[in-house]
Amino acid sequence: MDDEAFWTPHLHPDERIVWRADASTKLRRAEVSRRRTVAILLGLASIVLSGAFGYKLYESLFIANATPNLGTAVGAPLYAALALTFAVVFLAQLGRLNPKLPASVRFAATSTRLIALDASGAVVDEVDTHDIAGLILGGRRSAPDLFVLRKHDDTNVRAFAIEHIERPIEAKAIIEEHFLETAS
Secondary structure (H helix, E strand, C coil): CCHHHHHHHHCCCCCCEEEEEECCHHHHHHHHHHHHHHHHHHHHHHHHHHHHHHHHHHHHHHHCCCCCCHHHHHHHHHHHHHHHHHHHHHHHHHCCCCCCCCCCCEEEEECCEEEEECCCCCEEEEEEHHHEEEEEEECCCCCCEEEEEECCCCCCCCEEEECCCCCHHHHHHHHHHHHHHHHC
8 A cells, every 4th residue: 555545544635744754663673672671681680689688688587696686677677678679670670571662653744733643554643733832852862752742731741752763853843844833
């Protein structure tokens, strides 16, 4: 299916596409790899620390002192709490070994709105151009993501994300040129 035919069912009458881009498979794979690497490193560090604090707990209770003292009374609960905390961090990292990326993989700016579609062509998100408050580049230095802030939403919660595209700076310039400068 050619690109024009793919977008046609999503366009309103008299609406035309100004810009479009697809998420890069290479950038999406790199993001999954980066998230897994972070999860593995944090998991390894937390299991080592959990084991170390667990050993200190065992040592303070059974090896070092035959008689309880103030140091053991204070240290043992602290070692137990730290060992359990790092064990929980380790378990949390196991759940992050298979990261879920955003469903949006195709993006377009039309004459009246921004649209994000998933791989099957279903609309994931859209924002009318008159609701655009600003644009922010963020994330990776080599290939940042573009976040479109909405005027009426909490900017810390809900931004229209254009992620993993090859030329985000070019996309930002096009969207600013077409939608932010005309609104002024």
